[in-house]
Amino acid sequence: MNDLYRHALDKFIDLSTKDVTAALSKENAIIGLQKLLSSYQENNISFDNVNVVALPDFTFTRNQLRWNAGFAYGCIIMLEPSENPIIPLEFRPNCCGVILSKIRNWDGNRKSFCERLVEIIKSYEKIDLDDFKRRNHFVSILQDRNDDFYCLFHGSFASVKRDSESLPGLYTERSQYWEDKTKTNASFKDFKYLIGNPAKEYFDIYKIHEAFTIRQRELIFDDLFDDNHTQIFNSTHEGFFDINTILLGGYVDARSFECPIMLSPESSIPIVENCSSLRDLTENKCNSNLYCAPHGGGYAWPYVESAVIENGTGQNYAQLTMTNNQSVMFCDNIGDMPFQYRTNVANFWVEDKGAGRIVNDLQPIFFAKF
Numbered sequence: 330m331n332d333l334y335r336h337a338l339d340k341f342i343d344l345s346t347k348d349v350t351a352a353l354s355k356e357n358a359i360i361g362l363q364k365l366l367s368s369y370q371e372n373n374i375s376f377d378n379v380n381v382v383a384l385p386d387f388t389f390t391r392n393q394l395r396w397n398a399g400f401a402y403g404c405i406i407m408l409e410p411s412e413n414p415i416i417p418l419e420f421r422p423n424c425c426g427v428i429l430s431k432i433r434n435w436d437g438n439r440k441s442f443c444e445r446l447v448e449i450i451k452s453y454e455k456i457d458l459d460d461f462k463r464r465n466h467f468v469s470i471l472q473d474r475n476d477d478f479y480c481l482f483h484g485s486f487a488s489v490k491r492d493s494e495s496l497p498g499l500y501t502e503r504s505q506y507w508e509d510k511t512k513t514n515a516s517f518k519d520f521k522y523l524i525g526n527p528a529k530e531y532f533d534i535y536k537i538h539e540a541f542t543i544r545q546r547e548l549i550f551d552d553l554f555d556d557n558h559t560q561i562f563n564s565t566h567e568g569f570f571d572i573n574t575i576l577l578g579g580y581v582d583a584r585s586f587e588c589p590i591m592l593s594p595e596s597s598i599p600i601v602e603n604c605s606s607l608r609d610l611t612e613n614k615c616n617s618n619l620y621c622a623p624h625g626g627g628y629a630w631p632y633v634e635s636a637v638i639e640n641g642t643g644q645n646y647a648q649l650t651m652t653n654n655q656s657v658m659f660c661d662n663i664g665d666m667p668f669q670y671r672t673n674v675a676n677f678w679v680e681d682k683g684a685g686r687i688v689n690d691l692q693p694i695f696f697a698k699f
């Protein structure tokens with residue numbers, strides 16, 4: 330066991346459900362964490378405060394570039410505070426997030442709602458026509474036990490990933506701006522990062538993109554509902570909280586907060602008040618007083634008994650052992666594997682981890698993807 334691997338194991342903090350996909354994702358995250366620690370090491374920067382905190386929605390990411398670089402989903406990555414900050418580029422921030430509003434005067438007309446939604450999408454110059462239907466992006470109308478209605482939109486906007494006339498994009502393979510500023514890890518040639526002023530610039534540009542994304546979600550709801558909605562939540566779960574805190578499927582705030590936890594389409598969406606800090610939840614292993622929450626359920630494989638990462642020629646692949654017949658599958662693109670969403674994450678977070686309490690439960694009436 331080499332020193333980097335030992336450090337990576339020590340800096341991985343596991344608050345996950347520890348099921349098959351969480352176990353596989355931990356293996357992958359340890360690989361990525363070694364690359365990150367090596368990047369600090371080759372620049373003579375300490376990594377005392379670096380951690381990966383796996384939340385209950387910890388799972389694989391269907392983004393192949395992100396997964397191949399050693400990043401999983403459903404976690405918070407704490408970077409080292411430094412005058413020369415390091416930002417790993419393959420975590421691929423896209424400002425994805427959720428807005429939730431309580432709505433008034435809902436008339437139950439799904440057809441007119443969908444028609445209005447399509448009309449709004451087409452009217453926004455900076456919204457791609459497939460932004461609302463990509464992967465697990467959706468709009469939903471929900472109802473609580475008091476017969477109050479809510480609307481939730483989960484998604485991001487592809488324009489933040491690519492260069493525009495005014496701003497560089499955040500996905501470096503779609504942007505020429507970062508090419509001369511990027512460093513490649515000497516030991517792990519597939520791991521690229523920014524350091525120092527370029528990292529600070531990247532974060533500053535990210536904040537502009539994030540502000541645009543948050544505002545776009547607000548404007549869409551204003552167009553959909555006029556004055557007949559009250560915003561409850563609008564936050565990012567795929568990007569940064571600050572320059573030292575990466576969000577990959579998790580929410581973070583400086584104080585206790587309430588958020589929806591998206592589970593599966595057939596499940597209700599609980600609203601959870603999150604009352605525990607990272608320091609408390611990790612028993613002081615993570616040196617942060619920030620509060621956190623999982624963003625959703627995460628992907629699960631009920632048909633897989635065990636999964637491990639094997640070293641292949643040129644890249645890693647997963648070896649999956651099936652539950653019923655013990656057959657083995659080798660797979661180098663797990664993002665294409667059939668999956669289900671976990672439905673136990675909110676209860677696990679509240680009851681097993683003691684991280685907060687469920688304050689409301691929203692039943693989906695219908696979903697829309699356009």
